[in-house]
Amino acid sequence: xxxxxxxxxxxxxxxxxxxxRRGQMxxxxxxxxxxxxxDFLDMKESEVSNAKHFAQWGSTLATYxxxxxxxxxxxxxxxxxxFKTLKPIWGTKNETAQRTRGRIESVLNFAIAKGYRSGPNxxxxxxxxxxxxxxxxxxxxxxxxxxxxxxxxxxxxxxxQRRDGTGAKALMLLTLVAARSGEVRGMRHDEVEIFSKAEAxxxxxxxxxxxxxxxMKANVEHSIPIIQPVYDLxxxxxxxxxxxxxxxxxxxxxxxxxxxxxxxxxxxxxxxxFDKRSGRAVVPHGIRSAFRDWAAENKQPRDAVELQLAHRxxxxxxxxxxxxxxxxxxxxxxxxxxxxxxxx
Numbered sequence: 001x002x003x004x005x006x007x008x009x010x011x012x013x014x015x016x017x018x019x020x021r022r023g024q025m026x027x028x029x030x031x032x033x034x035x036x037x038x039d040f041l042d043m044k045e046s047e048v049s050n051a052k053h054f055a056q057w058g059s060t061l062a063t064y065x066x067x068x069x070x071x072x073x074x075x076x077x078x079x080x081x082x083f084k085t086l087k088p089i090w091g092t093k094n095e096t097a098q099r100t101r102g103r104i105e106s107v108l109n110f111a112i113a114k115g116y117r118s119g120p121n122x123x124x125x126x127x128x129x130x131x132x133x134x135x136x137x138x139x140x141x142x143x144x145x146x147x148x149x150x151x152x153x154x155x156x157x158x159x160x161q162r163r164d165g166t167g168a169k170a171l172m173l174l175t176l177v178a179a180r181s182g183e184v185r186g187m188r189h190d191e192v193e194i195f196s197k198a199e200a201x202x203x204x205x206x207x208x209x210x211x212x213x214x215x216m217k218a219n220v221e222h223s224i225p226i227i228q229p230v231y232d233l234x235x236x237x238x239x240x241x242x243x244x245x246x247x248x249x250x251x252x253x254x255x256x257x258x259x260x261x262x263x264x265x266x267x268x269x270x271x272x273x274f275d276k277r278s279g280r281a282v283v284p285h286g287i288r289s290a291f292r293d294w295a296a297e298n299k300q301p302r303d304a305v306e307l308q309l310a311h312r313x314x315x316x317x318x319x320x321x322x323x324x325x326x327x328x329x330x331x332x333x334x335x336x337x338x339x340x341x342x343x344x
Contacts, residue, residue, distance in 0.1 A: 030073035031116060033107065034066050040110040057103060064089060064100045074111045079122040083132050091139045098136055101125065146275035147286035150294055154343035156273055159265055167257040170245040173233050174258070174284060176338060177209075177224050178291035178309055181284050185253045186215055187244040192234060194226070205331040206231045222310045225331040229338055258284045294340060295333065304329040 031039075041058055068085040069077055082104060089097040105123035112119055123129065148156055160172060174184045187209070194207040205225035213221045226234070237244040247253045266273045266281045273282045288309060295305040304326045306313050 034070035036074045075117040082123045145285040146280040146282045147289035157341040225327045
């Protein structure tokens with residue numbers, strides 16, 4: 001490149017606020033971490049198919065990172081800044097802290113690619129932050145979701161049957177099929193296929209509830225066989241909404257709706273509903289744990305149970321086979337589970 005070309009290039013860089021000698025923006029025009037986060041998320045939005053997962057990116061950074069380094073010029077962020085950001089949550093919310101660290105690293109990688117700063121990235125773990133923060137395995141204290149004790153389930157189910165309202169019906173369906181709260185609360189009528197009597201008699205179940213992969217934790221489509229009590233609940237749902245269990249204003253029920261209902265049931269019971277291991281009051285997600293405990297105790301086919309819980313089983317080929325071939329077995333499992341709920 002001749003002198004004239006170099007001079008023109010440097011002139012153009014200077015107009016953009018970039019110091020030609022350093023290849024970086026001058027400090028007075030350098031974007032902040034907060035600003036670079038916005039640009040990074042704008043870029044990333046097009047490649048993320050799960051809207052909930054994408055929202056978590058912005059929420060995590062806004063909650064745990066921006067208060068500490070959000071207003072710092074992105075070129076000036078050091079390992080000490082990242083350390084100070086992560087330290088308050090590393091021991092108490094380690095899983096969240098690890099995700100946060102990875103997201104800081106991604107934003108700073110984006111900043112390096114844009115020429116806002118030069119490497120190395122101060123948020124890298126290996127050979128870097130691992131020398132300042134304890135290993136995750138040393139500070140993690142995972143807690144399982146508080147689950148219903150099997151001896152309490154028939155009493156709890158009978159009480160739930162006496163409850164009215166959309167939240168109660170949603171919790172009933174969650175219990176009947178051991179689904180996650182978000183899967184049930186977001187259930188749509190167009191996800192449900194009800195068979196003709198002839199087809200239902202042939203298959204052994206009344207229809208299928210197929211949850212699209214965009215609403216599944218593992219990003220894999222999940223089908224659930226519809227047994228009679230599930231069919232009855234769906235038939236009670238209002239047809240005026242696309243959602244099977246809409247909130248009063250036609251939006252999706254809040255997760256707190258189901259949690260609050262379980263809390264009221266716990267508080268109104270003479271004994272209450274406690275998790276056997278932790279002694280904590282039960283929560284909606286713990287119903288899945290109770291279903292798994294019941295299945296193990298009653299020697300239900302393990303692979304079919306795991307598939308009902310939307311857990312991955314075997315290789316991709318095996319997973320495709322299981323999804324198509326174990327619906328009849330899962331129907332029997334759900335039927336036996338329903339009998340147990342009723343005290344049978």
